Amino acid sequence: MKKTFKIAGILLLIAILYIVFTNYPKLELISGFSAKNVASGHFIDNRSLDLIEKSDNDIKLIRLANNTIDKSGNFATSSVFGLQKRKAVYREGLGSLLIDEDFDVTKPYLIPKRIQPKIDLPYPFGTNEPKDSAFSEVNYSKLNKAVANAFDKNKAVERRTRSVVILYKDHIIAEKYEDGFDKNSRILGWSMTKSITATYFGILQYQNKINLNNPAPISEWANDERSKITLNNLIQMNSGLEWEEKYDKICDATKMLFKSKDMGQVQLEKPLIGKPNSSWNYSSGTSNLLSKILRKQFKTQQEYLDFWYSSLIDKIGMYSMIVETDMTGTYVGSSYAWATTRDWAKFGLLYLHNGNWNGEQLFDASWSKYVSTPTATSDGKYGGHLWLNSGGKYPDAPRDLYYASGFQGQKVIIIPSKDLIIVRMGLTDDESFDFNEFLKEVLESFGK
Template sequence: MVLASMVLLGLSGTVAATLYIQVRARLVLAQAGSAYVAKTLCSGVLMAEMDDAQLWAAELSRARGLVNARFIPDRGEVVTDALWGLVSARATRQSNLGCSLYHQDMPPVSLPEQPRPVSSDQPSPSMPWRLDPASPDAPPGAPDVQELQEVLDEAFREPDPQNPRRTRAVVVVHNGWVVAERYAPGVSPATPLIGWSVTKALTHALVGIAVKEELLQLDKPVQVPEWTLPEDPRRAITLDQLLRMSSGLAFTEVYGDFETDVVKMLLHSEDAAAYAAGKPLEAEPGRLWHYSSGDSNLISRGLRLALSDDAAYWRFPYEHLFQPLGMHSAVVETDPSGTFVGSSLAYATARDWARFGLLYLHDGVWGDRRLLPHGWVKQAITPTPGSEGNYGAHWWLNQGGRFPDLPRDTFYARGFSGQLMMIVPSRNVVIVRLGQTPGKGFNPNTFARRVLKAL
């Protein structure tokens, strides 16, 4: 009898444990899904003016039927709920900028409106057309038009429903001239599209400007208020180590699991940098390369603290980078605390991402104006020890041959769901591809190889 009771108790415990795991997984999914849907719809519809049906069909397809959403236009908000209203989330528009998630314990810091010049780009100019003000007066030699046309056709084709490509925009620049450009239905040359981790390249540029203005120093730590104890070894982490993802901080950069650090930081944290600052060391700073969006957000808040003036901080990317470069569509969104999410949340048109790529192709010079300090692009493309030639400083490198069919001097920024901004100095080419590719439907090596062949 005692043995039977023990068996029953064991079975009951197993059932209870299984039920707990299932309920908890459902709750975690609902929390992450509600926040992601609210933020995506706010930025995509209220800021980028995309059709919400297009977003539901692509990046929000997994949440359809699980998460409900409604727009509150007069307040510039999107409110979502799941699990019969037990879980909810809200995102709000930030004046004429992007959107921020809203946490019940901490409404987002309200950002002031920024001057946003209107782009003078023509909607559909004939090819080729001049993008770089310092480019030759004459366009480059005629590309293989048929091959280039076939490359674009293939980029937008959907041959496998199980592995959708969902390419939204492609811009190819050769010798400063746009020689190929195409957009998906519902997307135009004026549509700002998210870069996800391509944002890290923007953060690298902003840091370079701050270094030029002596606000930050590469070989010194950035301010991290959470690391105040003298014996805290994290206080030794330098700005250069954060840029190179060799901080040594333990951080899980996995997107398929809703309980990893990157998901918690982007969707559930009121202060992304504070979340990253709470992570322990897994290695001595400078000894281990480990890709981490947490490092990027520590840098972003470090710039904010170095400026010690929030109004100046919120103006900084617009005054020092976007306006001089002509990236008039560009927006970097903030977390609820008001810090730019420098790891992930920048939007710009494909043309403006191409402008940014040209800045790095030309060693930080745009037209006749140097925006980045001398040597800053070299710092970006100098390999980080331990990365096997695949990573520099907030930029990916091809020195390790990750893309075997492309020149080894190629460097690039890439983001979640297939975002790509590629610079090929030996060919004087910048390639931008933006989309919403959930799996392996898009092959950047094959795509870029065929583009270069056509040129």
């Protein structure tokens, strides 16, 4: 018996050594992802370590991480078999930050100044609870069934939906949450943050402060072929710059998010390998470069930090939203915005109303058309930092549908022809969650 245990122990050790050897270059990224997720999930949304490990971090290889939370010190640490230890610190007002060994945690830092008045109107335009509503054209029995079908039943772990909120004619007509989540739960939007980032260019354009057709204001590009890249090219992900975005490997995107101090700088330094307006390529680096460009539009760091909230987030009452920064203090415009599902729905509603929020115009109505128009060489699937259905990705949904989309199936879906906003937050994307079927069932709830 002892010999059997000894052999089993040796085999286990060999297996562990094999995993470590074959994945060692990834260990820093694994522990970085895990530490950041743990710190943000716990300190922003008050999730337990157990819940985070069983849900947010329930990803191949990420499961290898060993995690701890220091509540008194406001930080989380992660490592893999004790190797490549990483730390993420929480800072009130800025969320969590994955740091390196050189980062000075004692250095003072600025936080955004937020103005969040109570507005005596029902949701979505005020801070009161939504009014009860009933529309004769909505079959609520069908609708509730469609929403229920988006969630797992009998302890299955397949669809992994956390929340669904549906707005019709500015009213919530359906809302459901997974156990452990509710209307106050902040959920990471991942790449839906990109759509937030791009919106600031629409706001600045409406204020006559930028021209999208001008070359991107990057001095490092002034004397080479990149000087022809416009802001429009960047917003449409059509710059021609080199970039690799594959999350199952070490690539530009993963190194940027989990190793870089200055995330916008990573794309800035990439060479041109295509032609602007003829080389569509999805790039988180481009979104962070746009955030870096936004920062240069302001005289001070404080103005930059405040602008994100005063001109958009708090302006439309997304009071729960927190956008996290990189180590240089620049917002991670590609990936790190957290908000409640109801607040994510408000963002979609702003676009449904073409930039008008309860009577106040935040961006020109033409901006909505711009971001929802197919980008050249994207095969009809991408516009201006928003995804499109014009190419028929979801065949049973209207072609005018467009949406913000994030890792693991975070979606704010805008359907102008139906006056609908559909928000789904979860842990699975199209591979495991049939969005076309979900949309079809929701749309079938509306009578003729």
